[in-house]
Amino acid sequence: MSDLPPLSAPNDADIQAEFIRVVSVGGALDGRLWLEVGLIRWTGPHTPALTWQVADSLPAGASAEAVTTAQTALLNDARYFAVCERCGRRCPQGWMLDGVTCQACAERFLEHLTE
Numbered sequence: 052m053s054d055l056p057p058l059s060a061p062n063d064a065d066i067q068a069e070f071i072r073v074v075s076v077g078g079a080l081d082g083r084l085w086l087e088v089g090l091i092r093w094t095g096p097h098t099p100a101l102t103w104q105v106a107d108s109l110p111a112g113a114s115a116e117a118v119t120t121a122q123t124a125l126l127n128d129a130r131y132f133a134v135c136e137r138c139g140r141r142c143p144q145g146w147m148l149d150g151v152t153c154q155a156c157a158e159r160f161l162e163h164l165t166e
């Protein structure tokens with residue numbers, strides 16, 4: 052783990068909306084908020100499948116601020132997301148070719164190579 056401040060990417064809000072969800076589980080007294088991250092698995096070369104994994108949990112009464120803090124921490128968790136060093140966009144790890152380049156950039160780069 053590093054102590055670098057969180058990177059922010061221009062599409063963070065989109066990625067958070069699409070790939071991080073908060074699920075309320077349990078009852079009023081013992082309830083929890085689960086923060087789930089959407090993981091992309093490739094069942095074929097062009098067949099992504101999204102599965103949800105519980106990545107963090109908070110007490111049901113957690114403040115909106117605490118939820119936001121936890122969501123931001125997940126966005127910056129390298130197990131789940133990475134920022135492409137070419138386009139600067141944050142992508143789920145399932146979209147990353149090699150941990151530093153997203154597939155969209157890799158495809159553009161390869162097209163350029165074969166022109």
Ligand SMILES: [Zn+2]
Pocket residue numbers: 135136137138139140152153154155156157
């Ligand atoms: Zn990229």
